[in-house]
Amino acid sequence: MMRRPTLHAVAARAGVSKSSVSRVINGEPTVAPSIRETVLAAVAELGYVPNGAARNLVTQRTNTIAIIVSDPPQGLVSDDPMFAMVVRAASRELERTGFQVSLVLAGSDDSRRRVEQYLAGGHVDGAILVSMDGADPLPASLSRTGLPIVSHGRLATPGLMPWVDNDNQGGATQAVQHLLDQGRRRIATISGPLDMTAAQERLAAYRDTLKDTGRRSIVALGDFTRISGAEAMRQLLDDDPQLDAVFAANDLMAIGALRTLREAGRRVPDDVAVIGFDDIEAARYTAPALTTIRSPMTDQAVRTTQLLLDLLSTGAATPVVLPTELIVRESA
Amino acid sequence: MMRRPTLHAVAARAGVSKSSVSRVINGEPTVAPSIRETVLAAVAELGYVPNGAARNLVTQRTNTIAIIVSDPPQGLVSDDPMFAMVVRAASRELERTGFQVSLVLAGSDDSRRRVEQYLAGGHVDGAILVSMDGADPLPASLSRTGLPIVSHGRLATPGLMPWVDNDNQGGATQAVQHLLDQGRRRIATISGPLDMTAAQERLAAYRDTLKDTGRRSIVALGDFTRISGAEAMRQLLDDDPQLDAVFAANDLMAIGALRTLREAGRRVPDDVAVIGFDDIEAARYTAPALTTIRSPMTDQAVRTTQLLLDLLSTGAATPVVLPTELIVRESA
């Protein structure tokens, strides 16, 4: 394969110095129109494209941002809509502002070391951490690199970096209140994994809201997947066959719960009301359609990206909490 | 922010030449144990991490692979499970083999130029194209860069690059045959966007299979999204209220169709049988559970990645077709 042309080659072709070519390439104004034209012609003729590595080396910038998502350790590859929405929205925003995106999966402990090395190796100008769980040591160690980093979702350890999250507490309160308003008496919940702040906050809000009414909480644990929602629902039905409402901490688990209820012969919402959280697109397509709390996922990703851009340009950024909204459909 | 230590600094600290440090870092065997130890100590002490750009510049390699996915031009961000599955599986495989992943969204014409420049700029060692539609000029222009590139999904223009696809024709034939075996008489289909080869092949197989039985085809067009499936189903019911089966070219559209049928008061599968394609996880959670054709998405992504690795190491790679499987659940 032929070696790609360099700045030098263009300079020779155009009969000018490489400094001038560099100036034209970078759009500096202090260059005579005649030279600019000659250079542009030579660039087009040779098909010149600046070498990224050389540029990065001398400028000490890469124009690349890492999106770091935690990868479930199990061999399974999940179709989590969150992943698609967040990665897509953030990537789009980054590309719009002229950055490349480096996607990094943080799975095993082994890969964590790799991530640290990668960030420390100057490959990126900054990073976005997506939905890290509280047990993960990665945020702490990465924040020590001194690189500009923001988190999509509040971290368990406060103060490490700026973040953007939705109002989990407010949303969960809305959800449970809606069930109460309907006159539901035994309201259970399917919680997310408790090492994630979103799950903690939603569970806490559920408990607080119920407590005010003197009702007892009925809790089953899931991990934000459909199958865990289905299993948790089965367990809830065993624990309390009389329950007449369930608040699932996300839509995926609500979808799982819906399936279990159907298998158990319970009618939704007549026998049991179900409400989810997130308002993913699939929530419009369940039978019955899922009542849920809309959390602005795309928005959150965009805002997180903008927070990083702020951090890069101004050196400072403050956390953001986005409001949620109750979406009433058929299931509650 | 303090400048990160360089090879030179480590060499000075360890009292050896930078050549020796470089040798230790890169694990070359021709270095005395005593020197290796001293260097390793200095590396640990200073927290040295090699600079990526400098390394890339001199080695002419980046250890980075681009995953290029077409981004729908509409402002919408979709939660397409395909995106999550494919990007995740491919990324995991790439990271496992020591590559970084650069995620590139190819949307507007403007961004296409950006992508070409990016690949030509030597930022990556190779690229994976994901599910490009036939109208997209990107594959052709990218293959002209001479970079090793493979495609996830067969391209409309053959011969541009190696690819991995599943057996669309076989799968669609299985699906329609299953409906015929059930004694269904009026079998409609919801096709995907016809500029994608997967949609073309599935539609062609539907037509061929029906033709052999003397039945006429009833076709509505979708674009692989849930909402398009719902709309197409509505149109099909208008066109032929007597239809008793639908083959949707993917599960997302089947899910949309299911909703329309429910709204129209048709029972599935009693009145109308529905069969999808892909076997995404959500297919297990519809009511009724979706009968579908399993296409090995994760597998396909992994195989595509391996194809690229082959291409990188051996310079050659041949297309792969993966088999599909009929998964019978409740909807047909």
Added chain:
DNA sequence: GCACACTCAGGGAACGTTCCCTGAGAGGGA
């Protein structure tokens, strides 16, 4: 008419690695 400012092109160091080449020293064979 002369000095001075101002514009703009070119030369070359620097960025932080890798890798080739040289050469010092050790070891072994005749």
Added chain:
DNA sequence: TCCCTCTCAGGGAACGTTCCCTGAGTGTGC
């Protein structure tokens, strides 16, 4: 004992840019 080979450390060029600095040339003000 001498020479040849072999091992392994160091020096320095090269990778392809950017950017600072120098200096040539032109224009301007008095």
